[in-house]
Amino acid sequence: METSNTYALPVGVTLDRYIMRRQSDFPFASGELSQLLRDIALAGKIINKEINRAGLIDVTGDYGSSNVQGESQQKLDVIANIRFIRALKNGGECCAIISEEDEEIIYTGNDQAKYVVAMDPLDGSSNIDVNVSIGTIFAIYRRVTPVGSRATLDDFMQGGRKQVAAGYILYGSSTMLVYTTGHGVSGFTYDHSLGEFFLSHTDMRSPVKGSIYSCNEGNYTDYPAGVQAYIERCKERRYSARYIGSLVADFHRNLLKGGIYFYPPTPKAPKGKLRLLYECYPLAMIAEQAGCRASDGYQDILDIEPAGLHQRSPIYIGAKDMVDEMINRL
Template sequence: MSSPTTDSDHEAVLDDIFETLAELAPEIRASLPGRRTKSTETNPSGETQMEADAYADELLEEALGAIDGVGFYASEEQAEPLDHGEGVTVALDPLDGSSNLKPNSPMGTIIAVYEGELPAGGDELLASGFVLFGPIMTMSVARNGTLTEYMVENGESEVITESVQLPEEPTVYGMGGRAPDWTPGFSAFIDEVEDEYKLRYGGSMVADVNQVLTYGGIFSYPALQSSPNGKLRLEFEGIPMAYIIECAGGASSDGTQSILDVEATEVHQRVPVHLGNEQLIDRVEAHLVDE
């Protein structure tokens, strides 16, 4: 992993950021029932926003931007980072999997904290985490090479598991994109593993990656024939989730290298994503290397 070691000043602002995220999580969750419809706006990637996307983004920007030591707020819903002064950059997917609102399926919030301004690579990541809005609300935080899972209740977080590690024997796999749009190498990989593992894919990266953290396995949103860089954003989803998985003893890949080593050139840059147990990342890379 290439994430830097944080100094005491960074640790203090990181504490404030994750405490604030835990405080806001119940409010975001409580807002969902009345915001299940699409808005008239699109995000910078051209996707139609749900009303819940815009509300969560506004709430998080106001609260996180007000923290002393946060310099920029960036999100999937904003064209450019918003300047809040001097300090670290917080980058969020405010409501990952918002399309799951209609069928009432799990979703979450993803956050990354970078030392510098965006675009920033994995070597500038200070910490990352996600909140999962499931039957139980949890928050997983990766800091200083360690992943910790918290229960979130009434705006406060309580440690459930310290030093979370992927199970050594993987049991699940999940993958995004349409099968006819997969590349030949990725299709061959899925053909190989579908008889070995259980399919778990629900359309929210937070929920799908949490399945891998719980049971071991692999989550992929691969390069597609129609979109060679896949769908997921490097700054808001790829890097933060890669760091979470690597802190839990797993591996990440864009098909050839750790996602933490991918060069960041654009704020809304996309990247193929493979996350999970190291042996499965090795196997998918072996299928993709000759494409």
């Protein structure tokens, strides 16, 4: 039988058809993971619609509460969280979820399902008020607890190498869904008129070398000496400083153009700021599949042993040569 590795699907194929044709790439392929990816795409379409109406309806600004991280929740944070949880529950292929917006595991009631999902429903949501790109990040694991039982912490504490799929949805000048199942990275652009994601970026690969660096230079004096030295070297080389303040948008640009994104430890955030399970792990999986590297400064992100649902980590991610040079300076 012909496998997906022996042919290339053309640009313009719908996400549903692409998933169906590539199903043999999925571990334990039997349809459930395919449907789970479709459920995530559906939620992305709904969020895209909410975001596009943000200036016309009352969904911008603070919600008036904080999430488990102690960060102020935006109205769209709450909306996106609800929409994704609802889509995953109704889809029936996910038994449990962890979200940046919730302290504990969220149970879907589908204990027969074989997968769990870790997600940041809307990263960079404070940028909505100023019409800047934001995104969703997700990671999918095959559960390790028996099917039919209630999911436990063990299902989420498997480590980054055990992800069976990871991806993000970027809501910007166009809406894109980018994902990997460990067989390369594919990107899909949303056609609003047809309500479909279409394959637009095949076998996405990032340049080994880059000339863009992305960080919050407002924290420069708090960065480790090695990071400061790297930034100065970038300036000497006349590299471009590009920082949107929306992780998905910064990562996506560097993935396509060649660059490095970093959020090192600081006195205020000695363990880093970004969350390991639903920000660092999924982006690191995509990065490695696209020829990039992701490190916490000491080891590859995907090799970090998880210790908690909302564990944080420093991150240096992007063009391999740039990340290698950064690590050598730490």
